[in-house]
Amino acid sequence: MTRVDQIALIGPGGAGKSTVAALVADRLGIPCVDLDRRFVERVGDISEYIDRFGYGAYARENVETYRLLLEGETGPRVAALSSGFMTYPNDTHREYPCLRRDLEQSQTTFVLIPSLNRDCCIAETVRRQMERPFARSRRREEAVIRDRFAFYVGLPVRKIETLRPLPVVVDEIVMSIPR
Numbered sequence: 787m788t789r790v791d792q793i794a795l796i797g798p799g800g801a802g803k804s805t806v807a808a809l810v811a812d813r814l815g816i817p818c819v820d821l822d823r824r825f826v827e828r829v830g831d832i833s834e835y836i837d838r839f840g841y842g843a844y845a846r847e848n849v850e851t852y853r854l855l856l857e858g859e860t861g862p863r864v865a866a867l868s869s870g871f872m873t874y875p876n877d878t879h880r881e882y883p884c885l886r887r888d889l890e891q892s893q894t895t896f897v898l899i900p901s902l903n904r905d906c907c908i909a910e911t912v913r914r915q916m917e918r919p920f921a922r923s924r925r926r927e928e929a930v931i932r933d934r935f936a937f938y939v940g941l942p943v944r945k946i947e948t949l950r951p952l953p954v955v956v957d958e959i960v961m962s963i964p965r
Contacts, residue, residue, distance in 0.1 A: 790894050790963055792856075792863055797898040797938055798907075798931050799869035800914030802948040802955070806898060807866035809956045816862040821871065825851045842878070845870065849879035856885075872941065873934060890942055893964050897938050900949040904935050910949055
């Protein structure tokens with residue numbers, strides 16, 4: 787295994803970040819951290835938090851949750867970040883610009899996205915999100931991925947298409963880790 791501190795998986799909701807993170811972590815024999823779960827453990831239900839305090843407050847607390855993870859835990863890990871994590875405004879949190887830059891510059895940050903074909907990605911993301919109990923309306927889910935697709939594809943990190951068998955996705959990530 788390589789001497790990597792963190793493998794970070796970013797991308798839209800429904801891209802498979804949590805599922806793939808667990809499989810990659812298992813393959814490498816390292817811990818898996820799901821930032822959404824950490825947020826829930828630290829602050830409470832995400833939907834309720836957003837309803838009560840707004841999306842800006844959620845984004846700030848989500849960045850703080852990630853910062854605390856980096857500050858408090860050492861050793862290698864696979865981290866599945868929240869779907870909007872890379873899309874927050876720079877003034878969301880005082881350390882956010884640096885954290886985001888570090889993620890963008892890391893050789894072990896991967897964008898997981900169903901497909902690099904925009905229309906296929908939108909259709910699959912909406913389909914996956916509609917299967918979740920906390921899904922927004924179909925129209926809202928489609929608007930979110932339409933808005934974020936170019937952003938995710940434009941990030942300067944390796945893109946991994948997840949509309950393929952999971953073992954193929956996991957192999958691609960594991961084989962992409964610098965040794």
